[in-house]
Amino acid sequence: MPVPPKGPEISDMSDETITENTILVNSQHKNMRLFFVLNTLVQHLHDFAREVRLTTEEWEEGIKFLTDCGHITTDIRQEFVLLSDVLGLSVLVDGISHPKPENATSGTLLGPFHTHDAEEKEQGDSIVSEGKGEPLLIEGKLTDTNGDPIANATIDLWHCDKDGFYDTQYENRDHADLRGIVRTAEDGSFVIKASKPVPYPIPSDGPVGKLLKIINRHPYRPAHIHFIIEKPGYDRLITALYEKGDPFEKSDAVFGVKSKLLYTLDKVGEEKASKYNMDKDDWYL
Numbered sequence: 001m002p003v004p005p006k007g008p009e010i011s012d013m014s015d016e017t018i019t020e021n022t023i024l025v026n027s028q029h030k031n032m033r034l035f036f037v038l039n040t041l042v043q044h045l046h047d048f049a050r051e052v053r054l055t056t057e058e059w060e061e062g063i064k065f066l067t068d069c070g071h072i073t074t075d076i077r078q079e080f081v082l083l084s085d086v087l088g089l090s091v092l093v094d095g096i097s098h099p100k101p102e103n104a105t106s107g108t109l110l111g112p113f114h115t116h117d118a119e120e121k122e123q124g125d126s127i128v129s130e131g132k133g134e135p136l137l138i139e140g141k142l143t144d145t146n147g148d149p150i151a152n153a154t155i156d157l158w159h160c161d162k163d164g165f166y167d168t169q170y171e172n173r174d175h176a177d178l179r180g181i182v183r184t185a186e187d188g189s190f191v192i193k194a195s196k197p198v199p200y201p202i203p204s205d206g207p208v209g210k211l212l213k214i215i216n217r218h219p220y221r222p223a224h225i226h227f228i229i230e231k232p233g234y235d236r237l238i239t240a241l242y243e244k245g246d247p248f249e250k251s252d253a254v255f256g257v258k259s260k261l262l263y264t265l266d267k268v269g270e271e272k273a274s275k276y277n278m279d280k281d282d283w284y285l
């Protein structure tokens with residue numbers, strides 16, 4: 001039996017040596033990546049505590065806050081994810097982990113409202129039930145970074161209703177609404193009927209909301225539409241499009257907005273209105 005490597009013995013755990021020794025103590029690490037990540041995290045945590053001269057009372061408050069974040073209040077609430085979102089870490093990690101070429105669409109954070117029960121729709125169908133918001137026609141074309149069309153990819157999209165709620169936020173939800181999956185045609189094109197999303201606050205009645213209040217930050221996201229675009233053989237794209245000029249465009253509570261992801265709405269116009277059975281003054285993206 002090979003003997004696992006033993007961590008070095010520590011004779012002096014004074015606060016000068018604690019940083020370099022903390023993770024090594026008793027570590028019989030085999031996973032070098034994990035060791036590297038944890039070791040670096042501890043170094044930064046210790047440096048942070050030294051830099052701000054963290055007091056015992058402050059760290060007790062910090063631990064209490066993290067404990068509260070771990071208490072799931074409803075089945076869609078995961079406050080650790082929300083905390084990562086409002087600290088900008090979710091978007092940062094996505095950007096580091098899924099870098100995009102200059103000419104590709106940027107990615108952004110997924111958020112907690114994606115589900116796996118969205119229906120597959122035909123081109124031109126609606127993903128929205130009656131009365132959920134002002135009608136919006138979305139047309140697009142999926143291409144690779146050379147500009148060549150990508151056929152038969154799935155476009156999974158979801159957005160909030162006119163009151164700023166996703167279908168999963170209603171207690172009586174019995175089917176998927178405001179969400180659907182459409183496949184791109186041979187030329188990469190897709191067209192789907194949705195409704196105009198509005199800005200909405202992220203859940204703010206838990207510990208993360210309390211934190212935002214204490215530091216005087218609002219909880220709003222600008223109006224947006226989420227997308228997951230997938231096809232075997234290609235990287236999955238998790239992204240969203242945001243309305244340019246939205247009051248929260250420049251102060252998104254979770255830092256998801258990127259300049260390449262802004263849209264401006266148009267009107268559908270006569271021709272598309274008659275083709276898709278809409279009003280000419282309905283919204284067009």
Ligand code: BEZ
Binds near residue numbers: 112
């Ligand atoms: C969302 O866009 O759906 C979202 C993202 C982060 C936190 C809450 C909601």
Ligand code: FE
Binds near residue numbers: 111113221226
């Ligand atoms: Fe959202």
